[in-house]
Amino acid sequence: MIKGYNILHPIPLNPRLLIMPGFTERQILEHYEVLYKGYVNKVNEIRNLLLSADRKDANATYSYFRGLKKGETYAIDGVILHELYFENLGGTGGMPRGELMRQIEWDFGSYDAWLEDFKATGMAARGWAILVYDIRCDKLVNYLLDAHNYGVVHGAEVVLVLDVYEHAYFIDYGTRKADYIRAFMNNVDWNVAEIRFKRIKNLL
């Protein structure tokens, strides 16, 4: 038996997400209430099972403990990425300003060049497209994740998160993924991304 854990609670849903142009209420509620809250519940379930899981038979081919540990990072990364995604939605789109815009122009040449790369990353990804500030190379980069915990680059701090799992758009857009990404960009809250970026830079 190991020490206890803190129970994870879901963040509240920003009501502005229910009236976003290009998104139905049902699409957002299925995503938030079912998918996101499901990951929160799984984190708690896994952590509870880990308290008393048998560690003596841990094995890298298969073991109960391995199953829990693999599920643990998948579920917690699922929670974190969804919270970042919901948090950076509900805005009015447009373009970032200030420090973040200057950094995008410095690293990509222009906002349009960044946007083209970010959209392509989203189209090519099976899970997530994320704009991160990679501290090791002092650079903004668009990274592709095929699952919550597959494609994560450690030490890279998140600025903007786009969910491209089919569950994020299939109710509203079917297979029209590019139209969903366009709708996402029209509802980005750049204030949130700018605050994240400033926070990262202050840590350097």
Ligand SMILES: [Fe+2]
């Ligand atoms: Fe999702």
